[in-house]
Amino acid sequence: MLGIQQTDAGMPDPGIYFQWGDFLIQFGNLVVIATMVVLFILALVIPFPGRRSRK
């Protein structure tokens, strides 16, 4: 189950965390991973410019 929580683990700025059961991730790290997945998919589907003119 998804839970959003403000944790205080002794860090100066704990930030926002998302939790699915035992899986816990910080919002910033989730954004980085999601961005990488999106970029990876886009790199596979978007045609490279000038592809036909290459040998």
Next chain:
Amino acid sequence: MTVDHEPVSTADGGEPRFSTWTGKARGWALRRLPPDKLLPEGQPSYVSSWIYVFGMGAVAALVYIIGSGIVLALNGPTWFHVSSLGRFINSTHLWSVELFFMFMVIHLWGKFWMAAWRGGRVLTWITGMLAFVVSIVTAFTGYLLQTNFDSQWIAFQAKDALNAVGIGAWFNVADLGQILMWHITLLPLAVAVVVALHVVLVRMHGVVPPLEAAASDAQLSSATPNPATESEHRK
């Protein structure tokens, strides 16, 4: 007075044999990586895909990381923690590291799913993984140099892990001076050397073709010359 060591031609008219270690080293390097393979003017058409861009993207980010790191080192923390320009360069140093890791991970995914270790590229794959691991250690030491509560928290969490594996006394994350030296000298040098070796290996073996490329594809033979067919061409 100079002494010339002319290469000795072999009896069958093959490649000349050198008598000195410098000549032998040059001959070995030129055989493995001739200038046209080191700096090629073209690539096979299968390289025209965005998925092939992220390796060079990571290298571009690394160039900025090293350049901004040099500027930070030359001016020191009293500049990059206080002045607005220093804080800006310090921030771009961090953000280029973020880009470096993102590009490197996407590059890793792309190469993993196309089994990029094929065709004698095992060392290329291993040096890529090594670059990733050494980069993680380098970035970790960078986080320890923020000299704030965040870096203190990271250091005192990490010391337990490092003590547990028995290297905490030698690699002391609570020793700011030692970590600074690792971060600005040894580790960047290690990353640069491993990445340079990785790129040279890519040049030597050629960019890995997609899995669906036919083995008879003419571009594959030009991208990754087969020693057996090459010797036949020479005859």
